[in-house]
Amino acid sequence: MRGYTVHRNDYALRLRRIEGQVRGLQRMVESDEYCIDILAQLSSVTAALQNVAIGLVDEHLRHCILEAATIGDDNARNAKLYEAVQAISRLVRS
DSSP: OOTTGGGHHHHHHHHHHHHHHHHHHHHHHHTTOOHHHHHHHHHHHHHHHHHHHHHHHHHIIIIIIHHHHHHTOHHHHHHHHHHHHHHHHHHHHO
16 A cells, blocks of 8 residues: 555545646646736646645655554665655755
């Protein structure tokens, strides 16, 4: 079971909303809307995606890493920690 499985439907709903926001952005560009309005909507979409990402990081830390830590396998724990650090690093750079 994945760490986010319990909240999978919530994540799917949030991503569908974001998808709708992106479609709205496409319509704004196609309609030649004012650039500042488009930038405001882009900021909103970016924040929504970041919130999903933070939620998934939280789920990973609380589920996957804690599970690896309780098993007592140093290699599994270190692999999960490395994986989390790499994911956070990618998020910070984006």
